[in-house]
Amino acid sequence: MAMTEPQSPRRILEFLVAAGVDMIVGDEPVNRLQPPPPLPERQAEASPGRAAPAAPTPAQAPAALRAAPPAPDDAIMQARLQARSAASLEELATIMAAFDGCALKATASRLVFADGNPQARVMIIGEAPGREEDETGKPFVGRAGQLLDKMLKAIGLDRSGVYIANVVPWRPPGNRTPTPQEVAICLPFIHRQIELAAPDILLTMGAPATQNLTGRKDGILRLRGQWFEVDIAERKIPTLATLHPAYLLRQPGQKALAWRDLRALKARLAAE
Numbered sequence: 206m207a208m209t210e211p212q213s214p215r216r217i218l219e220f221l222v223a224a225g226v227d228m229i230v231g232d233e234p235v236n237r238l239q240p241p242p243p244l245p246e247r248q249a250e251a252s253p254g255r256a257a258p259a260a261p262t263p264a265q266a267p268a269a270l271r272a273a274p275p276a277p278d279d280a281i282m283q284a285r286l287q288a289r290s291a292a293s294l295e296e297l298a299t300i301m302a303a304f305d306g307c308a309l310k311a312t313a314s315r316l317v318f319a320d321g322n323p324q325a326r327v328m329i330i331g332e333a334p335g336r337e338e339d340e341t342g343k344p345f346v347g348r349a350g351q352l353l354d355k356m357l358k359a360i361g362l363d364r365s366g367v368y369i370a371n372v373v374p375w376r377p378p379g380n381r382t383p384t385p386q387e388v389a390i391c392l393p394f395i396h397r398q399i400e401l402a403a404p405d406i407l408l409t410m411g412a413p414a415t416q417n418l419t420g421r422k423d424g425i426l427r428l429r430g431q432w433f434e435v436d437i438a439e440r441k442i443p444t445l446a447t448l449h450p451a452y453l454l455r456q457p458g459q460k461a462l463a464w465r466d467l468r469a470l471k472a473r474l475a476a477e
């Protein structure tokens with residue numbers, strides 16, 4: 206088939222499905238290469254003496270402008286300031302739900318803030334919500350979450366004995382890995398969430414959560430089973446890295462390693 210032959214819409218759809226696309230991120234295509242139309246202030250500067258036209262309401266703004274989140278550095282700064290201003294977990298959830306600095310919010314259905322008991326001694330941190338989490342607003346409710354529940358049960362815990370959140374609280378489209386920029390924007394929020402929940406121990410599941418919270422760059426098979434100290438505000442929180450349940454679903458032969466980590470967690474809880 207010649208490269209230039211037009212593809213039928215059906216073939217294109219089949220290709221997209223095979224490539225893992227499972228959602229539409231907007232009704233209108235956005236040409237991000239097109240320069241944005243002049244802003245009202247710029248028009249006013251260009252013709253002094255004439256009244257500036259009223260700023261468009263969000264609904265009137267062109268799609269390209271409406272969709273544009275703040276520049277990444279600004280978004281990180283805003284996330285830091287806003288996270289710091291939250292005096293409680295409830296306030297933090299409200300602030301995060303209103304935060305527009307992370308582009309993932311635009312494609313996710315909702316914020317996935319936390320599940321479990323905020324007073325628990327153990328806080329579990331994953332990477333980012335998947336489809337079921339996005340639909341329900343609760344972390345770890347899909348297949349990986351069901352395995353997590355079984356892992357917890359094996360050491361005598363359930364969701365009333367742990368507090369669960371993710372480094373990134375909005376589902377990335379098609380469950381792709383969040384970009385370093387998206388993670389950087391979300392980090393101030395998870396740091397503040399940890400500070401406000403004040404757990405005795407953190408359990409990071411998988412490489413992204415472990416690497417982003419501990420600053421270590423090794424792979425998870427090296428990091429798992431090790432204890433780190435994560436600096437949150439004035440505290441150094443003992444942090445155990447383990448394998449992500451989604452990885453264990455793909456590699457059930459590695460469950461023995463996770464079991465070893467969970468026993469280490471149980472022993473440390475009993476000792477302290």
Ligand code: URA
Pocket residue numbers: 331332333334335338343344345346347349350371451
């Ligand atoms: N994987 C995660 O890292 N977090 C969830 O909430 C669900 C799956």
